[in-house]
Amino acid sequence: MIRWNDRWRFSMQVLSLNPIRTAILVITVAIGVSSVLILTSIGEGARNYINQEFSNIGSDLLIVLPGKKETGGGSLPMYSTTPRELTWQDANAIKQLSSVKEVAPINAGTALVNYQGLGREVIVIGSTSDFLQVRKLSIAKGRGFKQDERQRARHECVLGAKLKRSLFGSQSAVGKWVNIADRRYRVVGVLAERGESLGLDMRDMAIIPISSAESLFNTTALFRVIVSLNQFSHETTVKQQIIELIKARHEGEEDITIVSQNAMMDAFNNITQLVTAAIGVIAGISLLVAGFLMMNVSYVSVVKRRAEIGLLKAVGASKKEVQWLFLQESSILTLLGALVGVALGYSLVWLANTLIPYFSLAVPFWATLVSVLSAIVISIAFTWFPASNAAGVDPVIAMRGN
């Protein structure tokens, strides 16, 4: 049996004799491996981004939605309509629970926000002073809403940073009056720049007190209620407490749905992981193409080296040895290609992260492992037939050169 170092040296001599062929195959594998790494890094980057957004908001949150999620019958889960709306009074009752820290009732709609002829149609959120705390938002200029009960109906607003820039440019907005729909609101604060949060651009919205929003949108029905838990409260227990509380307030009818931040995070995680894996598989097709190219080149190599194969067999190489030599050549090429591909993939991801710092790509470790292993398995599978073909060469005929 040939020693591994001799087999390695023998293969390297063959590969170095055909530098262009070797380079083409290495590049082909490298492209396949780096494609898998780059595309899965986008999926992983998206997953990290979502996780980061959730952790910015905090994972100790419950979101109370009006209506009961129906899972029986029908093709998709539906939120049934409910005769009773979820109101600010319900939110206030939830706040009385000892297990609850903050409660932000949300009444939302879109409206035109206007200042001296400059206007923007934006999302207007009606809430309480707790809203800034539960969404982990901070004020750059001015103040938020006060906790005073009487503040709930005041005509005050807090503007997102982008909205403030659109309407006021570099001027100070605090203390100025803007029109939201047909009402006048005094700007009491401007939010700090933060970017998007779960698809909602916090920079491009206005926040007004809850009662004021009820009047503006002509409804007391809340869009949802965000509840943050006390440090030692147990999520499941609090959920049950809220359900019981609202059930009692709504004449015994369980007509709300509670989604926990953790459950949403898990769901997003599952989806993004699935999407990342699917993207990886699609990118893996390029590895198959590399495999076909390797098979083709190996067949050509077997034909060109028939005399050599015949000689090896004549001086004592078994069929298995000859097959191993060819398989090893393709394995070395694949390993080289995989190494180059990993280096290329990580370099491009690093470059992308340098150029686009606000969306961080991250190569998942499993993608590195799977892409390299897949490349090796594919190369062995695709070189198997040419290698078997080489092993079957008749030495007598091969050495005659026909």
Next chain:
Amino acid sequence: MDVSPIIQLKDVNKTYLLGEQPLHVLKDLSLSISQGEYVSIMGPSGSGKSTLLNMIGLLDRPDSGELMLANSATRELPEEQRAVLRRDNIGFIFQNFQLIPRLTAEENAALPMMLAGIPIADRKAKIAHLFSQLGIAERLHHLPKQLSGGQLQRVAIARAMAMEPKILLADEPTGNLDQHSGGDVVDVLETLNKSGITLLVVTHDIALGRRAKRQLMMVDGVITKDSVSEG
């Protein structure tokens, strides 16, 4: 000298298909060659002499009959065992040298040892010794394209001798050499034979064939003459 038969063929037949026409190359051929014999096989083209050599070298299998090599039946042996038997007992010398162009003379000669898993240090020592014996000591690191025909055939002889085989099979060993180089190569082969190696030479060259102690003449797959020279 051990005179027990090292090669024995009993009623060996071999047929090839030439298109759809069967070509009966060896016909009920029986032959016994003792250890240390010097045998030449002569005959016209297509007489079956190369096929006989390939059969003895375990590169080909008989359709029927049996080939015994060092008292071992070989016809039914699996390919892996035949490869080992061939590597350890038989050295080949070809008309066109059959050296691998990208390997140095030393690497070419050491090929059977490499296939046998012998460590590189032992290989180098053995090949250096053989090259020295064959008068090409300074050619160890030359590529085949840098060597003359005579030197190439000496490298091929070193390769054939690397595993210290019992049998040397030479197919037209001087066919691609000028008279002087050819003579030198034959001298080397005869020296090896005198050291106890069984030597079989297939040749068209009557003069070369007559240098062998035992001369076989083949025609149409049959040995028509088996003679031992007086000298």
